[in-house]
Amino acid sequence: MVTAAYLTKYFSRITIIESDDVLNDTLMKATPNEILDYRCGLENPGSIGRSGIAQIYQAHILEGEGFKIFSELFPRLYDKLFNEYNVRTYSLKNECRFTVNGTLLNQNLTEDMKWLGVDRFTLEIVLRKELCLQFGNQIEWKCKSRVTQLLVDQSLNMVKGVKYRCKENTGSSSFDMYGDFIIDCSGRNSSSTKWLKESLNLTVPTVQIHFGCGYVTYVGERYRTGNPSLDLMPVVFCTANTPDRNVGCYAVPIRTIKPTDTNSLGILSTNAVYCVNSEFSPNDSYE
């Protein structure tokens, strides 16, 4: 979506081909509370049309620069998140405890950075609504449609378009779409390298890294522990430090809420315990 928003500066017509049903009413017309309910595990992503991103309920860190890019492309985004979704930003210098191997990292930052305290699921939905509102006349979505192949001109060594198929009619014929500029935004399971090899005999250099990391993630309300170095810090990170300490944990805020109890910090967080080398099996949906 960020790519599409950026390209509106340079292209008059942009088409997004997306295999999930991301414009369905359940996602697009959901109220802020309904979105939070879905995120809290009352619906699994597949049942509401969003199966394409297995990590959608996993906590995501949005680096400060990423937040700046979002704000430039979507000037109303932050106000919307703040006013309608009870999302706020946090100071990485003063409201975060980030420790690596027992060393506090963020206390001597020369420049403060903002942490956007929102879950990826909510952010994605709000971003999509903004994209449609802001650039609806330039961007066309083809949802429930899967790109299956590249259309190439072998004599020019050039990709000229893509073949895509409507997911609902499994037996249906595929469609061809040509474009002046084609970007693969299909994520970590992209087939582009395979397709480039098949169609143009082009070998894209790749490096395969074997890495195991297991998470257990859940959403919960933060309560006072009596330890000010935790209670005063809405954002808490303690990284794994293999091989000495193989378990890390974090608590990142996704909403401010009315405290339900005098001990509540009034913060709803995504909390995770993780382990490098997969000692805990991945379990994104555990709540």
Ligand SMILES: Cc1cc2nc3c(=O)[nH]c(=O)nc-3n(C[C@H](O)[C@H](O)[C@H](O)COP(=O)(O)OP(=O)(O)OC[C@H]3O[C@@H](n4cnc5c(N)ncnc54)[C@H](O)[C@@H]3O)c2cc1C
């Ligand atoms: C457990 C986990 C934790 C992570 N934590 C972080 C983090 O903290 N911070 C961070 O910055 N990153 C994190 N990442 C990485 C981050 O999720 C990815 O880098 C990011 O999602 C990539 O964005 P994307 O838009 O390129 O692809 P995706 O978000 O994967 O989106 C790809 C889209 O393409 C669609 N699609 C796929 N194939 C096709 C096709 N053939 N035709 C049509 N549509 C298709 C999918 O439905 C999907 O909508 C994490 C990843 C995992 C797995």
